[in-house]
Amino acid sequence: MKIFDTLQRRKVEFVPIEEGKLTMYVCGPTVYNLIHIGNARPMIVFDTFRRYMEYKGYDVNYVSNFTDVDDKIIKAANEEGVSSEVISERYIAECKKDMSDLNVKPATTHPQATKEIDGMIRMIQTLIDKGHAYVAEDGTVYFAVETDPGYGKLSHKDMNAMMSGLRDLQVSGEEQKRNANDFVLWKPKKEGEPYWKSPWCDGRPGWHIECSVMSQKYLGDTIDIHAGGEDLIFPHHENEIAQSECATGKDFCHYWMHNGFLKIDGEKMSKSLGNFFTVRDITAQYDPMVVRLFMLSAQYRTPLNFSRELMEQNKASYERILNCTDKLKDLLKTASGDELSAEEQEQKAKVEEFIREFETAMEDDNNTANAETAVFEIVRLANSTAGEGSSKAYLEYVLGVIRTLCDGVLGVITDRKAEGLDAEIEDLINQRQAARKARDFKTADAIRDQLNAMGIILEDTKDGVKWKRA
Numbered sequence: 373m374k375i376f377d378t379l380q381r382r383k384v385e386f387v388p389i390e391e392g393k394l395t396m397y398v399c400g401p402t403v404y405n406l407i408h409i410g411n412a413r414p415m416i417v418f419d420t421f422r423r424y425m426e427y428k429g430y431d432v433n434y435v436s437n438f439t440d441v442d443d444k445i446i447k448a449a450n451e452e453g454v455s456s457e458v459i460s461e462r463y464i465a466e467c468k469k470d471m472s473d474l475n476v477k478p479a480t481t482h483p484q485a486t487k488e489i490d491g492m493i494r495m496i497q498t499l500i501d502k503g504h505a506y507v508a509e510d511g512t513v514y515f516a517v518e519t520d521p522g523y524g525k526l527s528h529k530d531m532n533a534m535m536s537g538l539r540d541l542q543v544s545g546e547e548q549k550r551n552a553n554d555f556v557l558w559k560p561k562k563e564g565e566p567y568w569k570s571p572w573c574d575g576r577p578g579w580h581i582e583c584s585v586m587s588q589k590y591l592g593d594t595i596d597i598h599a600g601g602e603d604l605i606f607p608h609h610e611n612e613i614a615q616s617e618c619a620t621g622k623d624f625c626h627y628w629m630h631n632g633f634l635k636i637d638g639e640k641m642s643k644s645l646g647n648f649f650t651v652r653d654i655t656a657q658y659d660p661m662v663v664r665l666f667m668l669s670a671q672y673r674t675p676l677n678f679s680r681e682l683m684e685q686n687k688a689s690y691e692r693i694l695n696c697t698d699k700l701k702d703l704l705k706t707a708s709g710d711e712l713s714a715e716e717q718e719q720k721a722k723v724e725e726f727i728r729e730f731e732t733a734m735e736d737d738n739n740t741a742n743a744e745t746a747v748f749e750i751v752r753l754a755n756s757t758a759g760e761g762s763s764k765a766y767l768e769y770v771l772g773v774i775r776t777l778c779d780g781v782l783g784v785i786t787d788r789k790a791e792g793l794d795a796e797i798e799d800l801i802n803q804r805q806a807a808r809k810a811r812d813f814k815t816a817d818a819i820r821d822q823l824n825a826m827g828i829i830l831e832d833t834k835d836g837v838k839w840k841r842a
């Protein structure tokens with residue numbers, strides 16, 4: 373498995389700390405609103421990476437946090453006249469619903485910042501005791517970046533160039549800081565804000581400390597992989613490294629994975645541009661599996677553009693997969709034969725070739741784009757080779773491969789949703805058959821039109837009427 377490590381700035385071979393085990397931390401959302409479609413990218417791409425590692429037999433301990441104390445949450449709470457907790461708990465529940473719709477596996481642990489305050493106070497105290505942090509007059513605790521010779525190694529920033537003078541600090545109202553890059557570990561409470569008691573002042577933690585503390589608590593001092601969107605490289609992840617490594621004296625994390633950004637029609641998504649979409653907006657229009665297929669259609673580090681046209685393309689691709697599995701399942705109802713024919717043996721060898729292509733793609737820094745291509749090749753092969761004469765063994769084999777790679781690893785569910793509608797459709801089809809039998813063609817045609825309007829296409833075959841969704 374090769375991973376592009378942001379810290380080393382190159383693709384490197386992944387070697388786990390403990391053989392057969394993977395410890396992974398993915399920075400999760402700040403919960404003050406429904407998650408947007410950009411937030412879904414890290415969720416889906418790193419969930420797929422996790423699924424692949426599990427497919428390879430790894431025992432994965434996957435942690436993803438919810439940031440539930442933050443200025444934006446407090447603002448939303450004040451606007452609604454409720455507590456921050458009401459806002460964060462509501463949007464954690466909504467986020468979990470979106471994740472479930474998108475078939476993102478729940479993390480092994482989903483810690484929340486507000487439930488880990490004691491651990492944060494302990495780590496901050498350690499940093500003060502070791503001379504890496506200082507307490508300002510008003511009780512704010514800052515991390516002193518100059519005490520960490522490694523500071524800047526992840527974002528590859530030249531810290532000397534970033535050191536600003538005292539005047540700059542005065543201008544920005546941060547004259548308490550010793551250095552412009554020093555960042556907040558703990559800050560005093562303000563009127564109307566949630567706060568906790570601490571040795572320095574009543575207040576709340578800065579943002580970065582939560583991830584250092586939760587990563588250590590749930591995964592250990594040193595972990596295999598830390599991941600998130602590329603906007604988190606600086607300052608968030610740079611600061612996490614500084615806090616953790618200065619507190620423990622050990623390496624914080626061996627590999628850093630960062631996803632590229634999702635843009636909308638080539639532009640940055642923003643409320644002011646009117647191109648801001650929540651996951652909920654999109655899943656109201658498209659099956660969440662189409663969203664998933666779309667998200668995985670590019671390698672995770674490349675920028676990805678979201679457009680209606682691309683969604684339509686992915687919708688068609690998803691329908692192709694569903695039609696294939698529908699066909700295989702249908703054939704299996706009557707198929708027999710536990711042995712592959714000589715010809716089927718050859719087809720199986722071709723499928724195995726595509727499985728190798730799938731694995732090669734995933735081993736190359738989670739290249740889901742190429743992995744999807746391999747799945748489409750298998751679907752194409754299945755469509756052209758499976759038929760009435762196919763053995764049960766062959767059909768089961770091909771369906772099993774699709775289920776393992778597509779459902780299992782890509783997380784794209786290939787079973788058509790057993791919508792409550794199915795019974796209604798079958799019912800209409802039976803009524804149409806009855807009408808035809810009674811030579812009432814007008815009624816039969818009307819029912820066919822009604823079904824067409826519902827997006828159902830009927831096919832008259834020698835085994836009776838079959839239907840599929842358009």
Ligand code: AMP
Binds near residue numbers: 413599601632
């Ligand atoms: P936030 O709630 O802003 O902290 O974001 C949660 C996660 O979503 C982080 O890993 C971000 O880097 C990521 N993220 C936010 N916006 C986008 C975007 N437009 N494209 C891809 N990832 C994003």
Ligand code: ZN
Binds near residue numbers: 398583608
């Ligand atoms: Zn984080």
